[in-house]
Amino acid sequence: MPSLGGSLANDVFAAYAIMAVMAVSALACLFAALFYRRRYLSVLDASENPRNLVEEQIAVPRSSGVDKTGVPVACEGAEDEISEVTRRVQLEHRFQKLTDQVPGGLFQMVRHTDGSFTAPYLSPGFRKLTGIPDGAPNLDPDMALTQVVEEDREGYVMSLKESGLRLVPWDHEFRFRPGGGDMENWFHVIAMPDKAADGTITWHGYVSDISVRKRHEMEIEKLAYFDTLTLLPNRRQFLDRMSHAVAACAKAGQFGALLYIDLDNFKVLNDTQGHHVGDAFLVHVSARLRICIRPEDVVARIGGDEFVVILEPTGRDSANIVHRATKVANRILEALREGFDLAGTRHVSTASIGVAIFDGTDVSVDDILKRADLAMYQAKTLGRNKLALFDPVAMQHESERYRLLADLRQALHNGELDFHYQPQVDHSGRICAAEGLIRWSHPTMGVLMPDRFVPLAEHFGLNQELSRFTIERGLAVLASWRDDPVMKSIRLAVNIGAQSFAANDFVATVKELVDRYEIDAGLLTLELTEHVMAKEPDRVSGQMHELKQLGVRLSLDDFGTGYSSLAYLKQMPFDEVKIDGSFVEDIETRENDRTLVKTILAMARLLGLEAVAEHVENVRQEAFLRAFGCDYLQGFLYSPAVPLSRFVALCHDADKSKPIPMIGGRL
Helix, strand or coil, X not given: CCCCCHXXXXXXXXHHHHHHHHHHXXXXXXXXXXXXXXXXXXXXXXXXXXXXXXXXXXXXXXXXXXXXXXXXXXXXXXXXXHHHHHHHHHHHHHHHHHHHHCCCEXXXXXXXXXXXXXXXXXXXXXXXXXXXXXXXXXXXXXXXXXXECHHHHHHHHHHHHHXXXXXXXEEEEEEECHHHCCCCEEEEEEEEEEECCCCCEEEEEEEEXXXXXXXXXXXXXXXXXXXXXXXXXXXXXXXXXXXXXXXXHHHHCCEEEEEEEEECCHHHHHHHHCHHHHHHHHHHHHHHHHHCCCCXXXXXXXXXXXXXXXXXXXXXXXXHHHHHHHHHHHHHHXXXXXXXXXXXXXXXXXXXXXXXXXXXXXXXXXXXXXXXXXXXXXXXXXXXXXXXXCCHHHHHHHHHHHHHXXXXXXXXXXXXXXXXXXXXXXXXXXXXXXXXXXXXXXXXXXXXXXXXXXXXXXXXXXXHHHHHHHHHHHHHHHHHCCCCCCCCCCEEEEECCHHHXXXXXXXXXXXXXXXXXXXXXXXXXXXXXXXXXXXXXXXXXXXXXXXXXXXXXXXXXXXXXXXXXXXXXXXXXXXXXXXXXXXXXXXXXXXXXXXXXXXXXXXXXXXXXXXXXXXXXXXXXXXXXXXXXXXXXXXXXXXXXXXXXXXXXXXXXXXXXXXXXXXXXXX
């Protein structure tokens, strides 16, 4: 170390002293020196570099000697110490700049052995996040807890306690109101605990504002768990809430209730007024449902016009929950009957409500939903605007239907379905046509009639498969008769349901099958009820004209039973009308039926249509119908519906000995 002597030494230390005074005058520097327990102070130049470091006890420097006036002539180690202090201050300054740039806040929090907390260090970013003004003392951790949103405090405390007990990272998300105000932010804290020998635990951590991310998450959750139109919980959230309700019932031994609500005739409103009006109606309905239940209960939209209400468990008496569910259901029915102002018109609505009680011990959530759904359908059968409690007997019937439905799906592919054929005879008694009536040879239940399974197919969406089978089977049979001189001119009529005919590809399917089997399309008659024409009559008329161009014959079935049959006869290209059997059965005893049948036959002649009468059971009915010009007769007088081989034999026998023998009729 070089010797410093005379005026040079005095000048150097004088300069240091001046700089020391400058540093001492800076409160921030003093505070930093006190906090970090440093023996050195500094002054920053214009470039923010530390200059002229001075030892705290400068008055007594370590020296190798002094001159006769007491001035140090050498300072041992001063250069090394000054360099080390310079490095530390530079690092601390860089750290300070870094913490100022970090989008969050750094902190130290200490839990003392007496259970109290202090916060010895809070970065400027932390102060900004938590709303601590510049110059204010550090936020007391106990006071900070009061600014945590009340619903989140328990989780906040428990997560901190767990971190201290197990010395694992404190990693938690919570809502915070900076400065105790109304603004609510989401914070994420992550801190590492450090336990001292005396039991004191210090957390060194970081807090960030995750409010934007949380808002995005909540938007995503809203899309996943809420109906976008009504903002009610959707089916997914309903199933989750229902699972919790069932578990709560099982745990507490209490009863809950599920209400299944279906809006009556909503489809009519949607089709006639437009989807925008239908959507507005659903929004109004959801608002009324909310006010009919308690805050702790749940209302959700699980389908187009289907809502459910979960009545949370309240007691161990099933009678009480039944009473409460009935009361809520009636309140809903009354609220919906008040009417709605929609697009300048007044719409009056009703609903059908099914109620299922549950205790969480016997059935699953899906089963409870099925019970409430079944009860809702029972309410509809009572005349709509009604409520019904789940009936176990009806549930048994429904279970049988579901089993039959599963069997029907298999039957369509296993060859269990086939036709029985009932002949139609002309005025001479010759068999000229037949109606193919579908039968199901069930492996355990025997031969099932159409009324056992056709409505099932229509309800559960199998009607198109069933109709394709019907047409294809009919055409295959007609093709098999092509080389038989007796059978090749026999026409075959098959029944087509309204849903099947409404399918966009129905006409294309018929054309495909006619071309495949290479038969005369005029031998195929499609029997349609007026329900086919009830929706979109213009489109249906177009389809019918396309079928006529193929050569297919069209018959209006059950004529006389509907209010609009006459209009359909005028507008649609039918070839024949089929008089409903209920009129034929009573023409011997009821004058009104005789008059009606005569009118239908006269009208058919005027419109150039052929007429078929079904359910002809005796010769007196036959005589009456022939006398008034009925073209074709069908019924037990001639034959019941029989298997294919029997029908072919019947036709051959009739061809040899006219007229057809009466194998099923009576006088």
